[in-house]
Amino acid sequence: MxxxxxxxxxxxxxxxxxxxxxxxxxxxxxxxxxxxxxxxxxxxxxxxxxxxxxxxxxxxITDIKEVNELPSGIMEDRKIRAEIVEKFNVKLEYDPTNGSVVKHYYPITKNGVTTAYKVRELPKTFASIGDAKGKTDLFGQSVTPKGGKKLLIVGGELDCLAAYQMLITKYPNFPPSVVSLPKGENITAVKDNIDFVNSFQEVLIYTDMDTVGRTTADSIAKLIGVKAKVVSTSEKDASDMLVAGKSAEFINAFFNAEGRKPEGIVAGKDISIERLKKATQHGFKTQYTALNNMIGGLRKGELTTLTAGSGIGKSTLSREIGYYLRAVHGLTIGHIALEEKIEKTINGYIAIDNNIPLNKLMEYPTLLNDLQWENSYNKLIATGWNGFDHFGSMPVEDMMDKMRYLAYGEGCDFIILDHLSLVFSGQDSDNERKMIDLAMTQLAAFAVESGVGLLVVVHLSRKPGKTSFNEGGQISLTDLRGSAALEQLSFNV
Incomplete structure (x- = not known):
């Protein structure tokens, strides 16, 4: 040795x-x-x-002083010229037996001063020498003047060198401003140097074209705002574009970068007249002509609130409507009745089908013979009807879990919730208004998302000095108990 x-x-x-x-x-x-x-x-x-x-x-080579004395040079395998490598103060280490590059040393700077080097041992093993902890500049920031028209942020050091070379080759009299993320596709360095980034009129983001890279690009664009644009190419990154000989495509993508559009934002021109002329889904008629005339029937994808004074018959009305949707329209129904046993709910449908008062049927089941019981059961309950065998309150997330199963698991067309306030009763909270806000927001969004029609029973507030609703007192939307969200998020009340 x-x-x-x-x-x-x-x-x-x-x-x-x-x-x-x-x-x-x-x-x-x-x-x-x-x-x-x-x-x-x-x-x-x-x-x-x-x-x-x-x-x-x-x-x-254990400290940056030794790295500083290493040479720069051509990166032949990545087609990057020596003057580009030298401009960004990148150092190279060679194998003296064949002259090939074995390591890259990318400077890590803090306020423009090199405090460390990121070491890349080819092909792709990384380490560091020096002080790389804490806030650092973006790679290339120390050699890029602050301010200007366009700043290009790429995903890695090789991409920075490649992008700069493609741009300066095309426009030699206009040195571009190009930097890269110094710690992988992580936006921390952008946050740490936001003043530098915002000093440019436009910020173009060109991170990798894979899922991680595109997510990073979107995160940076959100941070920067309206001046941000995202560059997209056929190859994974700038380095691959250079190696593939696609500089012209990159230049075109650079100047045609698209501004970020948050998900859901749509330009008017993207909505066709044919889409606007598409007829609204018809409403399913109820057995109540006056109600049909007012709201045009009950539509899937909408939240309808049923309300009245205590003891007036809200639960009875919800069963009557559920029965009609099931028996006449043949729709699949989910019925969550939290203040009665599931047997009573089902008996309510069968009683309506046979035109018998529910309390009479439950007291005297023999009012119907076996064939009548069987016919009504098979017609209404055996298929196309789903209930919830539970009494009392439950967490909102559990309620939504049941709703989603009824919609997606059982294919319900309409779901009845009787009643909303009971969802929260008995829970450890003194802010019913806030809980109803949360529940109504989730219910309304769920109706639109799933396309299921929701019928939600709610109570009215008792206000001193006002005629009781049980005695014919006039009802207004502000009387809904708990939250303004009840009137704001309901399609019909």
């Missing part, structure tokens, strides 16, 4: 004005010599020392 026996002046470093201390050239016991700064070497080929061997076996 060879050993180090001393050091001497490196002729190559000395010719380039370095190695003033005269100790860059490492002398080995087998007669070989090697400079870990410029990679000059002497000796027989079989005894040549590689930079990787020196660093591994002898621990050289």
């Amino acid at each position: 060879r050993t180090i026996i001393g050091d001497s002046t490196c002729p190559k470093c000395r010719n380039n004005g370095r190695d003033k201390s005269g100790n860059h050239l490492i002398l080995f016991s087998d007669g070989s010599k090697y400079c870990n700064r410029c990679h000059y070497s002497e000796g027989k080929k079989e005894n040549m020392v590689t930079s990787c061997e020196v660093q591994k076996e002898y621990g050289f």
Whole structure:
């Protein structure tokens, strides 16, 4: 095994004005010599020392001062010219046996001062030398003047070099402003240097074209706002575009970058007249002519609120409507009745089908013979009807879980919730208004999302000095108990 026996002046470093201390050239016991700064070497080929061997076996290049003395040069495999590498102060380490690049050293700067290097051992092993902790500049920020028309933010250091080269080659008199994220596709450095980023009129974002990269681009665009635009290309990134010889496509994509449009925002021109002329879904008529005339029937995808004074018959009305939708229209119904047993709810449908008062049927089941029971049960309940065997309150998230199952699991066309206030009764909260706000927001969104029609029973507030609703008091929307969301989010009341 060879050993180090001393050091001497490196002729190559000395010719380039370095190695003033005269100790860059490492002398080995087998007669070989090697400079870990410029990679000059002497000796027989079989005894040549590689930079990787020196660093591994002898621990050289352990601080940024040594990295600073490494040369820049061409990155032949990525088609990046030497002057581009040098502009961004990127250092290269070579294998002296064949002259190939084995490592890249990308400067990490803080307020323009190099405090560390990100080390890339080819093909793709990363490490760092120096102080890379805490807030750092964007890669390339230290050589990019603040302010200007366009700033291009790319995903990595090689992409930064490649993008700069493609732009400066096309427009040699207009040096572009290009930086990259220094710690992978993480937007922290953008946040830390937001003043620098916002000093430009436009900010173009060109992170990788995969899912992670596009998500990062969207996050940066959200942070920057309306001046942000997103660049898209056929290859994964700028480096691949350069290698593939697609500089012209990249330049075109650069100047035709699209402004970020938040999900759901639609330009008027994108809505066709044919779409506007599409007829509104018809409403399903109820057995109540006056109600049909007022609201045009009950529509799927809408939330309808049923309300009245206590004991007036809200639950009875909800069962009557549920029965009609099931029996006449043949729709699939979900019925969540929280203040009665499921047997009563089902008996209510069967009683209506046979025109018998519910309380009479429950007291005297023999009012119907076995065939009548069987016919009504098979017609209304055996298929196309789903209930909830539960009494009392439950968390909103549990309620929504039941709703989603009824919609997507059982294919319900309409779901009846009787009643909303009971969902929260018994829960550890003194803010019923806030809880109803939350529930109504989720219910309204669910109706639109799922296309299911919702019928929600709610109570009225009792106000001192006002005629009781049970005695014919006039009802207004402000009398709905709990929250203004009841009137604001209901399609019909």
